[in-house]
Amino acid sequence: MERSISYITSTQLLPLHRRPNIAIIDVRDEERNYDGHIAGSLHYASGSFDDRISHLVQNVKDKDTLVFHCALSQVRGPTCARRLVNYLDEKKQDSGIKNIMILERGFNGWEAAGKPVCRCVDVPCKVQSPNLNMVCVMCLVPLFLIPLINLLPRIIDLLMAKVYALLGWEYRKPARVPPACPFKPVAKNDNATKVAAETGTEGTEAIAKPIVAEETGGVKHD
């Protein structure tokens, strides 16, 4: 099987790089330790690449696409990709690897293009699950705040009751009027409340009253 080496850009790779059929092979040497890496990428340093090439083939036996990169993908990345092609050609074994690619501009280009960089120290990088890691945990914080915000009126009531109790006063919860429908004219609402008040309705019933008054035609325009 004739294998050729093609190039892929960081923008093309980004949506694909966590697919289970793709392996990213980082052949940088010690820079990986302090520059970070593409999440989930495998590290096969160029210095020891030949010694570990059979290990690599074994490691990626369920992948059909390998994307090589070094810092710039100028020398080490393409060289290691070529060595793998030669190795596979010599062995003539069916490895399942169909595409061998090189990441254009390497890791430095990836990082410069603002693509995500993993800085974990796990060997190998264990970031594999695509969905969980696509969402930043901090972005989820507002979600957790929603129930808290809903509880806020109750919390304030509770606090106010405590403060009032400390001062020896009696605290009454303010009656919460449901928000008025924005499509109703304001004047009409006022009239309805007036009618309700005049008919002697008190407390929470007064809130329901305007609707009843309107339905029975009890409200008249000025």
Ligand SMILES: [Zn+2]
């Ligand atoms: Zn990592």
